[in-house]
Amino acid sequence: MSLPNYFYCQLCSKSKPHCTFRKLFKHIQYIHLGEPNVKIRCELGMTCGTTYSSFSGYKAHIYREHTILLNVESRKQEVQSYTDAANDETLDDICVDFDMERNHKTEEELSENESQINCESFINWPLFNENLNKCSNDIINLEFFERFYVRFLLQLREGHSLPQNIIQSITCGMLSLIEFIHDLIKKEIKPLLDESSRTTVAPPSNDVILLTDVNHIFSSIGEKIVKATNGEYNFLKLCQKYYSYEPPKPIQLEGQSDVAFYIPIKSSIQQMLKKPDVTEMLLKNLNRINNQHTADPDLMFNYRHGSESKQHPVLSHNLDSLLINLYTDDIGLTNPLGAKKDEQKITMVYFQLEDLPDTVRSTLKSIGLVAMCHSEYLSIPENKNKNFEIIIEDLNNLQTNGLLIPTLNRQFNFAFSVLSGDHLANNFMGGFQKNFNSGQCCRICHFSYDEK
Structure with missing residues (x-):
């Protein structure tokens, strides 16, 4: 037996009616x-049936063809308990109304947005943008809240460079908001409790929460929020x-x-390869490149084909x-000018896994920092x-022993x-001069300034 006029999620294994x-x-x-690998098929109309591989394409289609369904006023409805004749399962769920923001785009804007979205070329790499999944009620505690808030601060600091x-200003604002909600709850619940105590003695109930x-x-x-931003050390x-952060190791130089x-x-590679999506992507791209090289040995796709x-002691x-x-x-x-332009220069060293797909290697999130040092210090051999x-x-340790991902x-x-x-x-890494006033632009091809 099925419920009429209800909507079910195609992506959930056990979908509840909406x-x-x-x-x-x-x-x-x-x-x-x-x-x-999201596949969403629109089944809202007789002429629909297109499958979308991204939420952006699906959203553009909904706002263009089925906007009326989003604007239908929803009411609290209770899905009556019923027994399925096949598996004798009882479903008892309450549909709660969620306010959906209205989209006021014009027809021309929607058409333009939909034409710009290519569902097949839309790339979403969740492996570099891990989200906190919703947890069950049995693990919701203060420690989980602290972990969630630290992740929120990391996204603000690293993702948005705040x-x-x-x-700290955001933390103070959130703390004030929580205190306001707390005072509002006390103000609203106190008259109800006083009225209830004067009328009848209510039986014990799990819905009653003590103000204490x-x-x-x-x-x-509030303590968890303040602790998370009370200094860089904390x-x-x-x-x-919570996130296996490893601080940079200092290297004492001559001075x-x-x-x-x-x-x-x-450590950086180990954190990256802990995500199964990264490993699958690396191996899949590696096999694809090797198959292409096998089909056409004259082409060189990366360093290993040269x-x-x-x-090479490892690749051989x-x-x-x-x-x-x-x-x-x-x-x-x-950004100083003149003779002081090099006083605050920092030499940075980065690493990258070359076997990542090109679409991933072109993003900043696939590049890892290795070392940093004041450029003036490195002028001393x-x-x-x-x-x-x-x-x-x-690097030698990685090449000799490899890396085990438990x-x-x-x-x-x-x-x-x-x-x-x-x-x-x-030139600096090779020990050559860092200026090019000897009459030649390049030490390899000996290209001179007169030939420019």
Whole structure:
């Protein structure tokens, strides 16, 4: 027996009925947005039936063809309990109205947006944008709230590059909002409790909440919020506790106050490969490239297909090792002019897994930071050796021992391929002069300024 005039989610294994399409639409938007391999088929009309591989394409179609279903006023309806004749299952659910924001776009705007959306080329990589899933009621506690709030602050800091003072302002505003809600609850519930105590003695009920318990919960939430932003030290400790954050390791240079910082490549790759989607994407792209090279050996798709890889100590024995390449460049923290333009330059070293698909490697989220040091310190050869010695040791360890991912129960092998950079950075790494006033623009092809 089926329920008429109710909507069911195609993406849920056990879908509950939704009393309005607005409720189903909001369910898909908030629960399934960002999931990989999403296939949504529109079955709202006789002429529909198109399958969409992204929520953006599905949303554009709904707003264009079925806007009337989103604007239908919904009411609280109760799905009556019924017994299925086939499996004798009882369903007792209450459909609650959710206010759906109205879309006031014109027909021309909707047509333009839909034409710009290509559902097949729309790429959503949830592996680099992990969301906190909704948890069951048995694990909702203050520790989970603290973890959720730390994740929220990380998204603000890292995703939107908000400074610490803005984060603290947001925290103060949220704390004031919670205190306001707390006072409002006390104000609204106190007259009801007084009236109930004067009339009759109500039987014990689980719906009655003591104000002392409410006070304790709100005060505990406030303490967690304040603790998360009460200084950088406390925030980093919470990141270590919940998200396996590892602070940069200092490298003491020749000068007493000269310090460089290093982020272990092994730890960064381990955090990345813990996500099954990343591993699947890496191996799938690696097999695709190898198959293309097998079909046409004259083409070189990456470093492992070149002649140098045959002499590589790792690739010569294990051609399927994942490739790691490094990139170095100098960045200026300020923008001065004239003779002081190089005083605040920082030398940065980054890494990237070369076997990631091109669409992922072109994003900033696929690039990991390895080391950073004041460029002036590296002008001393001893400091330069100390800074890159620990990077070389980490790379050799990865190439020799590989990396075991316990969550996947799999061993990965790695091979260092190339260190790249601009002209200045490459000259610096090779020990050459960083100026080009000798009459030649390039030390490789000996291209002179007169030939420009």
